[in-house]
Amino acid sequence: MKTKIFCDSADFATIKKLSKTKLVNGFTTNPSLIRLSGGRNYKNYCLSLLKVCKNKPISFEVFADDTDEMIEQALKIRSWGKNVYVKIPVINTKGIFSGKAIRQLGDKKINLNITAVYTIAQVRKIIKNINKNSKIIISIFAGRMADAGNDPVPIIKESVKLTKKIKNVEILWASTREAYNYIQAKDYKCSIITMPPT
Secondary structure: OOOEEEEOOHHHHHHHHOOOOOOEEEEEHHHHHHHHHOOHHHHHHHHHHHHHHHOOEEEEEEOOOOHHHHHHHHHHHOOOOEEEEEEEEEEOOOOOHHHHHHHHHHHHOOOOOEEEEOOOHHHHHHHOOOOOOOOOOEEEEEEEEEHHHOOOHHHHHHHHHHOOOOOOOEEEEEOOOOOOOHHHHHHOOOEEEEOOOO
């Protein structure tokens, strides 16, 4: 099984260049990366990225914390392009699980990238709330877990096992820290790994 490489960047020149190469299969962004890349108007900047990334998956994140606002933003973001995945935080800043947003958006066939996942319990809750006919990426923040002294491998392995028979769900190894993480992701049958451009 091939583990796809998604570049974690919002830099316009980087995305324009790497969207033309076969090595990179998609892109992930977030509001912080977009701001660091000079994006002052979130929508306009994302639309500019979509002009150079027309065929590969690219994730844009909602920045609302309220569930209903999250859903409203997600619907707008999805309308920007067919290759767009909407990033939804697994929990909001108050620690509340985003189950309602995941369910409603999944029922509308919105491609979702559910992000900053740290536990098997969260993965199980996500699986219970997704529409299995929608395309779902579950982003497990393996690098940040390792930074905190926790081994991410057991969670990655169990998550891959739990989603193995759900054809539209992909496990993503996020917050990559070293090249060896790609070997690990491939060995544990992760569908995707994110990597910085350099």
